[in-house]
Amino acid sequence: MTFHNGARGLSQTEHASSFSLIWTPGRMIKFIGKKALVLSMLLTLAGCSSPGYFEPQAPSNDYSMLYLYRPKANNPGMQPLRMSYPDIQIDGQSVGQLKFNTHMGLGLTPGKHHIRVTGLSKKADWEPRDIEQDFSISPGEIKYLKLDVQFNLREMNLGQPAPNYSIFLTPIRSEDALYEIRDTSPIN
Numbered sequence: 001m002t003f004h005n006g007a008r009g010l011s012q013t014e015h016a017s018s019f020s021l022i023w024t025p026g027r028m029i030k031f032i033g034k035k036a037l038v039l040s041m042l043l044t045l046a047g048c049s050s051p052g053y054f055e056p057q058a059p060s061n062d063y064s065m066l067y068l069y070r071p072k073a074n075n076p077g078m079q080p081l082r083m084s085y086p087d088i089q090i091d092g093q094s095v096g097q098l099k100f101n102t103h104m105g106l107g108l109t110p111g112k113h114h115i116r117v118t119g120l121s122k123k124a125d126w127e128p129r130d131i132e133q134d135f136s137i138s139p140g141e142i143k144y145l146k147l148d149v150q151f152n153l154r155e156m157n158l159g160q161p162a163p164n165y166s167i168f169l170t171p172i173r174s175e176d177a178l179y180e181i182r183d184t185s186p187i188n
Helices: 012-019 025-048 174-181
Strands: 064-070 087-090 093-097 102-108 111-118 131-137 142-151 165-172
Touching (some): 064 174, 087 102, 093 102, 131 142, 131 165, 142 174, 165 174
8 A cells, every 4th residue: 555645655665764874884884983983983082090100219229219299189079289299308408399190200318308398488479388308218219299189078068168288298108009000290
């Protein structure tokens, strides 16, 4: 049985076939080509987010190596104090600023040292209170200190005017530090 479409004069069978998806070889190639392009773009982007590579420099026998790093926070969403950075001082001398998601390596003489993470310097853009610690380092030793900056979610309430932070300078075992520091950028 054939019905006619009054507006265009097509029968129902002609009308149905004009809108059906017929998989011709040309259409299949276009379809597969578009899918392949999208897949290759996704794989390229996934490759960009792969973990970085980090290999610590071996210090000479007369020196030791201290790596300071500030990785991303574990919390979801915004990163705390992302645009702020402290001045790092070793034994009263500025050695640089530790910006978000960066690391720095410092060759030190073996012995006792004092580190200060401060915003009380013209070079810093950091409001939290200073952190000061004493540490010892042996000849040829590689030591890792992590500046851990997190939102203090236990102390934060919805509608609170300003966020609370948990900020610690923590010695980290090399086995753990290598996995965290590889995702940060070196400070030149």
